[in-house]
Amino acid sequence: MMPSLTAVILAAGKGTRMKSSRPKAMQLLAGKALIAHLIDTVQTLTSDILVVIGPDMPELAQAAAPYKTVIQAERKGTGHAALVASEHLGDDGDALILYADNPLVTAETLNALVKLRREHNAPLTVMGMNLRDPLHYGRLIKNDKGTIERIVEYKDATPQERAITLCNAGMICAKTTSLKKWLRTLTPNNAQNELYLTDIVAQASQEGPVFCLEASPEELAGINSRAELAEAEQIIQNRYRHRAMENGASLTDPDSVYLSADTLIGPDVLIEPHVFIGPGVTIKEGAHIRAFSHLEGCVIGKDAVVGPYARLRPGTVCEERTHIGNFVELKNTTLGKDSKANHLTYLGDCDIGDDTNIGAGTITCNYDGLFKHKTSIGSHSFIGSNTVMVAPVAIGRHSVTAAGSVLTENVPDGAMAFGRARQVVVKDRGLAYKQALKAKKEQN
Numbered sequence: 054m055m056p057s058l059t060a061v062i063l064a065a066g067k068g069t070r071m072k073s074s075r076p077k078a079m080q081l082l083a084g085k086a087l088i089a090h091l092i093d094t095v096q097t098l099t100s101d102i103l104v105v106i107g108p109d110m111p112e113l114a115q116a117a118a119p120y121k122t123v124i125q126a127e128r129k130g131t132g133h134a135a136l137v138a139s140e141h142l143g144d145d146g147d148a149l150i151l152y153a154d155n156p157l158v159t160a161e162t163l164n165a166l167v168k169l170r171r172e173h174n175a176p177l178t179v180m181g182m183n184l185r186d187p188l189h190y191g192r193l194i195k196n197d198k199g200t201i202e203r204i205v206e207y208k209d210a211t212p213q214e215r216a217i218t219l220c221n222a223g224m225i226c227a228k229t230t231s232l233k234k235w236l237r238t239l240t241p242n243n244a245q246n247e248l249y250l251t252d253i254v255a256q257a258s259q260e261g262p263v264f265c266l267e268a269s270p271e272e273l274a275g276i277n278s279r280a281e282l283a284e285a286e287q288i289i290q291n292r293y294r295h296r297a298m299e300n301g302a303s304l305t306d307p308d309s310v311y312l313s314a315d316t317l318i319g320p321d322v323l324i325e326p327h328v329f330i331g332p333g334v335t336i337k338e339g340a341h342i343r344a345f346s347h348l349e350g351c352v353i354g355k356d357a358v359v360g361p362y363a364r365l366r367p368g369t370v371c372e373e374r375t376h377i378g379n380f381v382e383l384k385n386t387t388l389g390k391d392s393k394a395n396h397l398t399y400l401g402d403c404d405i406g407d408d409t410n411i412g413a414g415t416i417t418c419n420y421d422g423l424f425k426h427k428t429s430i431g432s433h434s435f436i437g438s439n440t441v442m443v444a445p446v447a448i449g450r451h452s453v454t455a456a457g458s459v460l461t462e463n464v465p466d467g468a469m470a471f472g473r474a475r476q477v478v479v480k481d482r483g484l485a486y487k488q489a490l491k492a493k494k495e496q497n
Contacts, residue, residue, distance in 0.1 A: 130247025
């Protein structure tokens, strides 16, 4: 029987360098909070997850649900945060200590860290990375046997120690009973006057060899500033792009396509350059997303075509073989199979049947300043260009609306609707009008 594993995620940091009222763990990466990325990864290893948060962080507590949160009332360092969490740990199995600002670490790497401790029956294993420019990371100090003797923080390191390129990535795995014992002995003997979690490494090395698992700096990099958040965005975007292509999608210019953490893309999808895909988007097999389109909260059906320059907002469903053209915006709208809206159109809060054509310049007036209202358009209908439908209104099946109509009443099945002023033609009036204007201009 495998020992139990508890993952402790330290997430109480304010993220001062972010210059934000939002906790650092709630900053967004690919449209999802940092803490949510890490929880998604960790829950593939264990369902026993404990998140340490600061006071007055209800948004973070909600993001961590349904897992338990504990509050670190005073921020006295990483060791203090782990100590607060240790009061809620059992006495069996292993504890994995993680940081909410490390959202890029993979399940495979975390599993390897746990496996390394168990295979060697080591008191502790740590995660490390080799950096050309170690900056202000803590350094992993090895003994003559090649295992880790201690960790020294940059501010407390000597020049010789700062020259070491093997850096601490923060994550550790330890026996729960040992971890709780070490945490109780921590003292704030450092430049920051804080309890350092890293100080337990020296204690652990007295009880047995401490092994280091090295992983790529790209995977282990912490996020402490807006610049580092932007760097992480590029890393995770590349992951998502490659995953989409490995699953059978074509991205003609991958670097210009932005995806979200929950984007679902089927095989044989073609995505052209400069497409932004926000949260909640599903693109089904064979769909074609043309350049400069913006999608969020929508479903694109099989073999549908979207764009270029289209905007699909939340609640939109484009069914099979639909066509959405340039400068068309849909919001909370269902477009039935084989239906088209190819030019300069806004359709909001609308249900459209199958095989219906929406002419250029058509809009639904769905908002009266206080409430949203629904428009329905039946299957096999033809909506003439520049039609304005003032909701609530229903256009029947097999119906036609004349171009330039303003419709405020329902249209029965099979009917043709005219909702425009009568055209008046005054013979020779146009020429006379232009001549009058010309004469006036000459007088001035």
